[in-house]
Amino acid sequence: MESKKSYTPIKVLISYVALLALVVTVGWFLYSENQVYKKLEDKIAFEKTKILRVSKLFSNVYKTESLARQTIQNNSDKDFKNYIIESDSLRLRIDTLKRIVTTQYQKTLLDSVTFLLSEKTKNIKQLKEIKNKADDEVSVNTAIDEITKMEFNLRKLELQDFNKNPNQLGAYQRNVLQKYVDYLNQNIPDDSTNTLSKRASDSILANSKKLLSNVKLRAEKKKESLNFEENKLLQNEMAISDQLRKVLRIIEREIIINSIKNNSLKEKSLKRVNDIVTASAMIGLLLTVFFSILIVVDSSKSQLYKKQLEIANFKTKNLLKSREQLISTVSHDLKTPLSTIVGYSELLGNSDVNTKQSYFIKNIKNSSEYITQLVQDLLDFSQIEAGKISIEKVPFLLPEIIETVATNIQTVYKQKDIKLIINIEKRLNSRIVGDPFRLKQILTNIIGNAYKFTESGHIKIEAFISDDPRFFAITIEDTGIGIEKGNQKLVFEEFAQANENIEKQYGGTGLGLSICQKIISILGGTLSLESTFGKGSTFEIELPLLFDNSKSVVEEVKKPTFTNTKKQTFIVVDDDINLLNLTSGVLRQENHQVLSFNSAQKALEAAQTTPFDFVITDIQMPEIDGFLFLEKLKNAPNGVYKNQPVIALTGRTDLDFSVYSNAGFTTVVKKPYSPKILLETIHHILDNDEIPNIEIKEFEDTNSSQLYSLGTLNEFLGNDNDAVKEVLKSFIDSSIESLGFLETAIAEKNTEEIKSIAHRIAPMFKQIQAREIGEIFKKLEKDEYEVSEMPSAFSTLKTKTDALFAALKQELV
Incomplete structure (x- = not known):
């Protein structure tokens, strides 16, 4: 399939870069506007501060005007002092405001306020003095009234008799009044005996009234002058107050205008921020939609390509599987006739042939061996590639x-x-x-x-x-x-x-x-x-x-001699009749008594009536397996089991030795095994006072290239040709029958039956070192073939077993 280059990652990257650039740009604009906004906020807050202070100035101005009016009306020194204090406070506030105003015009206006305050204070002082002068007329009137009273009672007079607060009189009034009092006192008799005549007293009092009337006349004329000045000062006072309020209003208005201007700028800044956010959101949305569409389109294409790749991968796997099956089938199908060619070439080479025929046979053998190696390499390569x-x-x-x-x-x-x-x-x-x-x-x-x-x-x-x-x-x-x-x-x-x-x-x-x-x-x-x-x-x-x-008895040692070994009674159990006969035959050659059974139940029944010294049992058997057999044997009545040694025979490789030892087995011998291994194991157990737990591994196949080997079979049967032929005949017949059952089970896809049959007949094939056939049985037993592969595997197995049986029948001839 044509390779399609995906640009999705690049598009995703570009979309992220575009969005990042948008975020950075918007962030910069927002930051700039935020700085402007903060400055405007500071200005507005500053203007508010100025407005607040101007408002306080207004309050202070009204307070000073109130105190000024109170001072003018009451002519009180206390009110005047309060006015002075408030006026000083007002000046301080003006100075403070002056430090925070920003324009020279505002500073000039505040200076004029300070000047007007000074003028106002001067006016009030002058008004207070005029007020004091106006009080002189009152004092003269009072003096006339008092002289009238004195007409009835002459005595020494004092200023207090004419004025309660003489110290508050003007200098002129006080001097006139004091001269009059002195005059009166000069004409008052010193005692009651020194009395004036009525005429004299009336003359004095009349003169005094006349004098005071003259003084009153002059005081009234002066009062008119003072009233004129007072009115003039009051008008000036009112003008100063108006001017002062006017100046403060000008300052306040200017500050308010600045505040309004700053608020307007603030609203514009907020509007710009809102516009930027809105625009960025729109642009971001458009970018997101645009790139999402691109990515979705690419994703759809990717899914399409993925589906195409899956289809191509499926086809590739099928092709590889087909190739593997082809190689496997062809290799297996080639190996059988090749083995036949090699075998017959060897037979021809060992027969009487001439030189030319010998040359031909040699070339045939060399070519066959080359093809055999090629087939084996292809088969191995195929299995490795398939992970099998x-x-x-x-x-x-x-x-x-x-x-x-x-x-x-x-x-x-x-x-x-x-x-x-x-x-x-x-x-x-x-x-x-x-x-x-x-x-x-x-x-x-x-x-x-x-x-x-x-x-x-x-x-x-x-x-x-x-x-x-x-x-x-x-x-x-x-x-x-x-x-x-x-x-x-x-x-x-x-x-x-x-x-x-x-x-x-x-x-x-x-x-x-x-x-x-x-x-x-x-x-x-x-x-x-x-x-x-x-x-x-x-x-x-x-x-x-x-x-x-682990300890092992399968070392390179000399074959032990068993002639001096005490004869034992063995119970041998194996559901494979061929291996049962082989094992029993080996033991009988050593003159041991053997009770052999292809059923665990029959062996248990025999153990009830026959004493025994040793037990050799297969593990995987129908109905009662080796583990259950040993358990039943231990629990058998009459105490038939007295801790006799028990050897397990098995082709299983998935269990640890500890599983067997925990179940009570003395040791384990793996199938296939040689007579030497079995006899050495028995001898080792019998020669030890304490029975060791040892695990015996299967013997090595040193001739894996041969179709089969009867070496171990001859060992089992003591090189007895007749016995070997008998065993081979029985093996061929039972195997053909079992293969028929196996073919039926494969056709019915009965997995458990397939595994059971493969386990039962595989050991004998391994025993004669038919390794390739044994491997097929091993895979069938472990359920390593797919259901669809089993017919092909059985076909290969049938071809190989037919070739093996044909070769074995030659041994029988």
């Missing part, structure tokens, strides 16, 4: 694996003058846990390449514990053709080789090292290469190191 490769974790001896693989390959290339050197660190002589089959596969490929590309010199294989003790390393060094530095990475790629001449001269598919690297990666290790062109190559394999800490 199975990895085991069993104990094995590394030196055995290395020496077996190396010597087998050396035998193939014995015509070449190549020295084989093997050095293995002593610490690796103990059993380690891993997958010996995969390790053999890796070593076979790399060591085989070393021999293929080396004509002379040596091949050195070394095994040692790495600098990191969690890993061990195997190096394969050769003195072959080497690999150019620029082509070293190519050797690990699929269907690739160091150069085009390699395939022409040496052959090969270019899959081997790629498969090795993938398997090593799955095992948790690494594969590296160092090479010098023309001088040789060194491959280093590094894999996780895990020592087997």
Whole structure:
């Protein structure tokens, strides 16, 4: 499908940038307007402060005018003092206001207010003086009244007799009155005996009245003059007050005008802010809608592309699955006739043939082996790509694996003058846990390449514990053709080789090292290469190191002799009649008494009546499995179970040894197993006072390339050909019958029946080392095939078993 480049992230980024730019721009404008607004707020607050102070000035002015009128009316010194205090306070307020006004005109007006206040104070003082002068007439009138009274009573006179507050009189009035009092006092007789005549007194009083009348006349004339001045000053006072209020109103009006102007500017600023916010909201909405439409359109396209990709992916998976099935089917279908070709080639090679025929047979065999290897590589590559490769974790001896693989390959290339050197660190002589089959596969490929590309010199294989003790390393060094530095990475790629001449001269598919690297990666290790062109190559394999800490009797020891072993009575239980016969046969060869049963229930019934020393039982059996069998045996009446040793036989790999030991089993032997393993296990248990809990692993398949091997079967039957043939005949017949049941179960898609049949018949195939067939049964038992894959898997299985049975029937002839 054509690749579509998505611009959605760019559009989203642009939309965010545009919105961010809008936010920044609007923020800047709002910030600027906010600063202007704050300044206007400050100005308005300042103008309000001035208005407040002017209002207080008005209040103070009215108060001073009130005090001024009160002073003028009462002519009181106390009122005058209050007026002076209030006037001083008013001046201070004017000075304060003057400091905060902003225009020179306002300052000039305030100066004029101060001046008018001063003039006002002067006027009031002058009015107060005029008022005092006006009081003189009152004093004269009072004096005349008092003289009239004195006509009846002559005595010494004082100023207080004529005026209650003489100190408040003007200097002129007080002097005139004082002269008159002195005059009167001069003419008053000193005592009652010194009396004036009525005529004399009347003369004195008449003169006094005349004198005072003259004074009154002059005072009235002066009063008229003072009244004129007072009226003039009062008019001046009124003009000053009006002027003062007028000036304050001018100042107030100017301040109010400034406040109104600032409020107008404030409203305009708020309007601008509102316009900016509204415009930005509209622009933001438009941008959001615009980019949302773009993104939705892109999202729709993305969904369409995603759907197309899903369809393409589905098709690709189907193609890969089809390819995998094709490779698997073709590989399996090819391997059977190839095995037949190789087998018959060997038979022909061992028969009487002439030189020419021998040459033909050799070429047929070489070509068959090449195709067989190609098919196996394709099958392995397909399984790895599909993630279906199975990895085991069993104990094995590394030196055995290395020496077996190396010597087998050396035998193939014995015509070449190549020295084989093997050095293995002593610490690796103990059993380690891993997958010996995969390790053999890796070593076979790399060591085989070393021999293929080396004509002379040596091949050195070394095994040692790495600098990191969690890993061990195997190096394969050769003195072959080497690999150019620029082509070293190519050797690990699929269907690739160091150069085009390699395939022409040496052959090969270019899959081997790629498969090795993938398997090593799955095992948790690494594969590296160092090479010098023309001088040789060194491959280093590094894999996780895990020592087997469990005790095992399957060491490289001499076969124990059982002739002196006390004869035992064994109960053997296995639902697979072939393995039951094999196990029983091995024990009978050692002269043990054997009670064999293919039903756990029958074994329990026999245990009630027959004493026994040992129990060997299969685990997975119908109706009563090995665990339930042991539990029933322990709980059987009459105390038939007296802690006799019990060995579990099983092909299961999903349970830990602790599961078996907790159930009461003495040890576990994994299927397939050899007679040697079984007898060594029994011997080890019988030779120990305390029965140890040991787990015996399945034996190694050293000839995995063969279709089958009867080695262990011969061991079981003591190389008795007739017995072997009998077992093989029984095995073939029972297996054909079971395969019929298996085919029916697959057709009916009965998963449980498929697993049960696969478990029952798989061990015997493994026992004769028919590894490929055993692997298919293992996958069927673990339900690793899809329902749709089972018919194809059974077809492959049928082809392989038919070939196996055909070969086994040749053994019967």
